[in-house]
Amino acid sequence: AFGFLQRKFLGNKTIDTNDLESVLDKLRQKLVSKNVAPEVADYLTEQVSRDLVGSKTANWTSVENTARESLSRTLTKILTPGVSVDLLHDIQGKLSHKDKDGKKQPYVFSVVGVNGVGKSTNLSKLAFWLLQNKLKVLIVACDTFRSGAVEQLRVHVENLAQLTDESHVRGSKNRRGKSGNDSVELFEAGYGGSDLVTKIAKQAIKYAHDQDFDIVLMDTAGRRHNDPTLMSPLKAFAEQAKPDKIIMVGEALVGTDSVQQAKNFNDAFGKVRNLDFFIISKCDTVGEMLGTMVNMVYATGIPILFVGVGQTYTDLRTLSVSWAVNTLMS
């Protein structure tokens, strides 16, 4: 009995593949139950195996705990961005360059993703965050397809105008005759096809430059990542609008398809352009099942800028990697 104890609990044991098999099986199941795609769970547990086979367990540590620690490290490594996500710094950098007329080029974002994931809502949350940082924001309705898409953004602009200025009267026009106020405004040209989309995008950027906006936020229509006729206009759009940052919104509810969604959107902009960030939305709807974020980052290596945790403007958070890893491991 003592020998058993020693083997299992007292540590200092050289780990071989047999020791790991059932432990890794258990961890794999746990990951899948947390909505990590099986192929990603396989990768993660292989990493653990590579990390541990031939090594010794620490004193007082079982193989299982050693494997859990290794998995935590691997998850942490995946979720920790390799590049700086200090956006405000980046934005200030661009805005400090003035052209010969003393004008700046606006910093342009576009938001992309599949249908209904929360692009428009999280774009509005992003606008709120930028407004709080005293930046002037132009919101551009480049979803010219889905019913109500333009009106949806107008409501957000009215809300945001009221939040930045209590005296704003809903529905009133600003001094340029547009929805919103001085800090936040809607740029739209109604509904139409994809030619209209690129036209609006280019006009909006010029307008933002002329009217001294700091930020241009372009909403786009939701699209199926497996439909080339919907995906290919994205490339032309990015080439014309040249956004500084392309953000894909992915929703935490999506299962294994998240891997392919992330890959296809990352590939949609051609060889020279990738996604810059993810926003993972609806994290408040999945409890502990945070696997989607792991899937999307694993598939592309693109970092997470924010996570969406609700339907109001303040429900946008910087991802706490330790929180996510602990939740996935619990």
Add this chain to the structure above:
Amino acid sequence: MVLANLGKRINGAVNNALSNTQDDYATSVDIMLKAIVTALLESDVNIALVSKLRGNIRNKLLDKSAKGNRSMTNAQTKKLIHKTVFEELCDLVDAKETQVFQPKKKKTNVIMFVGLQGSGKTTSCTKLAVYYSKRGFKVGLVCADTFRAGAFDQLKQNAIKARIPFYGSYTETDPAKVAAEGVAKFKKEKFEIIIVDTSGRHRQEEALFQEMIEISHVVKPNQTIMVLDASIGQAAEQQSKAFKESSDFGAIILTKMDGHAKGGGAISAVAATKTPIIFIGTGEHIHDFEKFSPKSFVSKLLGIGDFEGLMEQ
């Protein structure tokens, strides 16, 4: 489409098991089951369901074989395996006990939509309205989503395009009130089907579920439909169970089936709530809408050719 290559993979696993001459039958079955389990998990079927399914198939196969595997030809074994897998999958998507609601002409039938945020409720409301309208019903749409920005405009634009009468409010913030007004108005005008769209919600926020219950109390739906996105993963079971408890929905509409998603999460929701899928959404346009039949769904997902004639036995 959904579970597109699941059938191929299951076939592959079955063929491998049959051509395996080294291991005994039980071992081959286990190897095959492992491959099937992987395929199902990759299609988002709930992990607990998968392990149950594995147990069921194993029992059936080993039980039958115990009686006569020596005399069974490979072809017979293959057929048995296919049939067993087919039946088990059908069991998952087939909510047999439940009676599906059929609207009656010359009466008021109220249908309320519920579901998670962005699942496709508003789009599917109009699709269903068009479906019934084409079949001679007088149909009206009520927008009881007073929360989402632009919700009423969205429903309104869809309804106008589809020529379906609609009701909603830009100023009223209480969804139960708008719902009650809309239903009352259409009832008075002798509409036969009144479809009520509601906001997206999730089980973690109790106030939202409370609101859904309140709307349900005032509109007294004859049928409540939960709309589910085909790409949903492991969260499907918990969410759909919670919706079932609070709204007692009697049918599911599965949306975005034109996507690449495997639909296993949605299948798990059917199994968890014993509620049938009645329609699937196959695109963003009004007519991208099909009736759902579990048998043909499973045949399709398994690759129909290989499974033809199975059910005639």
